[in-house]
Amino acid sequence: MQADIVSSTMLIFCVCALLVSVCQSLPIVGWIQSPGYPHGYGSDISETWKRCAPPGHVLSLRLLHLDLEESYECENDVLKISEDHNLLANLCGRMTLEELQSSVNPSLRSSSGGCLSLTFQSDYSNTERHAGFKAFYTTQDVDECWENDVVCSHFCHNYIGGYSCSCKPGYYLDEDQHECRANCTEERYGAGVLKPPGSPGPYFENADCLFSLSVDEGNQLELKFTGVFDVESRDGRCVDFLKIKTDTETFGPFCGKNRPADILTAAQHVKVIFHSDLEGTNQGFSLEYKPKGMECSGKVTPDSTVSPVRDRYQVGETVTVRCVTGYVLIDSTETFTSTCQLNGRWSPIYSCEPVNCGHPELPDLMDLTEDNPQTLYEHTISVKCSSEYYKLDGNANFTCDATGEWVAENRQTFSQHTPQCVPVCGITTESARKRIFGGENATLGQIPWQLLVKEPHRGGASLINDRWAITAAHVVENQRSLIFAGGMVNARAKEKVEMQTEKIIIHPGYKKPNFDNDIALVKMSSRVPLSENLIPVCLPEKKTNGPTMEGKMGTVSGFGATDKRIKSPFLQYGHVKEYPGFCFQSNLKVTDNMFCAGDADGGVDSCKGDSGGPLVIPLLGFGSLNTPYRLKGIVSWGPPVCGNRDYKGYYTKVENYLDWIREMMEKN
Numbered sequence: 001m002q003a004d005i006v007s008s009t010m011l012i013f014c015v016c017a018l019l020v021s022v023c024q025s026l027p028i029v030g031w032i033q034s035p036g037y038p039h040g041y042g043s044d045i046s047e048t049w050k051r052c053a054p055p056g057h058v059l060s061l062r063l064l065h066l067d068l069e070e071s072y073e074c075e076n077d078v079l080k081i082s083e084d085h086n087l088l089a090n091l092c093g094r095m096t097l098e099e100l101q102s103s104v105n106p107s108l109r110s111s112s113g114g115c116l117s118l119t120f121q122s123d124y125s126n127t128e129r130h131a132g133f134k135a136f137y138t139t140q141d142v143d144e145c146w147e148n149d150v151v152c153s154h155f156c157h158n159y160i161g162g163y164s165c166s167c168k169p170g171y172y173l174d175e176d177q178h179e180c181r182a183n184c185t186e187e188r189y190g191a192g193v194l195k196p197p198g199s200p201g202p203y204f205e206n207a208d209c210l211f212s213l214s215v216d217e218g219n220q221l222e223l224k225f226t227g228v229f230d231v232e233s234r235d236g237r238c239v240d241f242l243k244i245k246t247d248t249e250t251f252g253p254f255c256g257k258n259r260p261a262d263i264l265t266a267a268q269h270v271k272v273i274f275h276s277d278l279e280g281t282n283q284g285f286s287l288e289y290k291p292k293g294m295e296c297s298g299k300v301t302p303d304s305t306v307s308p309v310r311d312r313y314q315v316g317e318t319v320t321v322r323c324v325t326g327y328v329l330i331d332s333t334e335t336f337t338s339t340c341q342l343n344g345r346w347s348p349i350y351s352c353e354p355v356n357c358g359h360p361e362l363p364d365l366m367d368l369t370e371d372n373p374q375t376l377y378e379h380t381i382s383v384k385c386s387s388e389y390y391k392l393d394g395n396a397n398f399t400c401d402a403t404g405e406w407v408a409e410n411r412q413t414f415s416q417h418t419p420q421c422v423p424v425c426g427i428t429t430e431s432a433r434k435r436i437f438g439g440e441n442a443t444l445g446q447i448p449w450q451l452l453v454k455e456p457h458r459g460g461a462s463l464i465n466d467r468w469a470i471t472a473a474h475v476v477e478n479q480r481s482l483i484f485a486g487g488m489v490n491a492r493a494k495e496k497v498e499m500q501t502e503k504i505i506i507h508p509g510y511k512k513p514n515f516d517n518d519i520a521l522v523k524m525s526s527r528v529p530l531s532e533n534l535i536p537v538c539l540p541e542k543k544t545n546g547p548t549m550e551g552k553m554g555t556v557s558g559f560g561a562t563d564k565r566i567k568s569p570f571l572q573y574g575h576v577k578e579y580p581g582f583c584f585q586s587n588l589k590v591t592d593n594m595f596c597a598g599d600a601d602g603g604v605d606s607c608k609g610d611s612g613g614p615l616v617i618p619l620l621g622f623g624s625l626n627t628p629y630r631l632k633g634i635v636s637w638g639p640p641v642c643g644n645r646d647y648k649g650y651y652t653k654v655e656n657y658l659d660w661i662r663e664m665m666e667k668n
């Protein structure tokens, strides 16, 4: 009897010790009841209990008796049971054990390692006595192996408070403690045969193998697939794969049923990587590896050729390396010599770089069409003029050639045939809608090449490019420097462009008495800012055989005398035709350097102050891009009474001076 007590005490102690060790001092079973149970609870009670399950366990609560005051939504007395903030039950009234067991108790379970809280509240108004509640709680182990979210790739073992995974032979458990991986990382030396883990037979799933193969220095690994090749693939894509890597190259991935070709790796060390996924019953491969004397490939450096040409070279052999067209060595030598080394590499190796033509030096007013174009061999660039008043004279598109020059399609180089931006001539942005003598007011932009000199004598001139103007010799004779104005139709306009002369070149043949060779060139000190109101006029194309004005009407313009005033404040123009025969009888000798023009009725004429100004064809308003306005005559001399019915005005024949004009502009 004594011994029994001792042994049962021992047993209780042992069980308690076991429970304590498993539950780490937390009570794992127990009772909870309302204060005063079963004799009735008092008023205004509020009490909370919280019980938690140890890790790997769940806590379950079983209500055995419930007798609380009944109220709508249990607003008077209530027992609330919740897990964290999730209310599991809100109870009041009377329930039998059967009712509790069937409808309430099954839901009173915590999650693994979770807690349940019970809150009991009563109010003051109890008229009748109620016993309260009584509940029993226990903890139970969770069998994680049966829960869906636990995945051991091979085997799962449940134990009280947790679980563990294990693997089939030939596999090891990954660091994540769940995945089983095939044991297949190996280093090998010399010759042999490599097969995936599991062979013979289907290879293991979930394998990540890394075979490191090596041979002696001066040798390379030669690889040969033999027998069956069967690595899982789906729709031509590798599910499982085999890859072979050297320091410089990767062969594969290989998969499917076709045996890959033999590989001469040109490497002393090779890594063979094999990967399989979680399923499949494929047979794998058999890879023979053995050493072979090291060789070098025919590739020394990209963008080069070697001589002599061979597929492979023995260690110690030398080749001459030359860059392909468009590529150069950094030190700009033509070739270099390289030797095949023990490691299968060439040495020395220099790189062939593409020729760089650089950014061409662009003349004034020229831009590249692209902001930052590439300038290497075979890249292209194109140029354009930055202003609409200029047009490109020369090639627009260039390609960087092997010599480092930008060349056009016609083989002209940018450096030797640099395109130029030349002013557009003889166009107006305003189409014409006549006082010069008997003329009409011009509008702004209608005669944009017209220039005016006021001091010391009033005269006209015509802009012929963005640096030069042409006028009559008698207008500028004895003058060292003058100021011309343009871009306006009102002689007193504030908005105008003033041009200071840099050079005045009077034709050497100019003779005063009869105004022979009455022509002069004026160079401005800076580039004239062209605009819609300031555009040069074109020169005649070449000397005409017939009448100077080609039988056409032309327009003469200027700020000279009108039928009402000595000086016109506004630019005037008038239409005239050429008179090849009789013009004006005077004792001055008429030469072939002049022609006369005017109006049949004598109503329209140039006059004093118009000298030096333009006579253009076609008639104002009839010019176009294809028929630009051309300077045919320069107002020169005439009868002292302007607008004479019988006497016309004389104009310098510009076409006689084309060579002189070009020569002067080139030299000055």
Ligand code: ARG
Pocket: 459, 560, 605, 606, 607, 608, 609, 610, 611, 635, 636, 637, 638, 639, 640, 641, 642, 643, 648, 649, 650
């Ligand atoms: N020599 C005059 C001048 O200096 C031009 C005279 C033109 N006379 C004529 N009737 N067309 O402005």
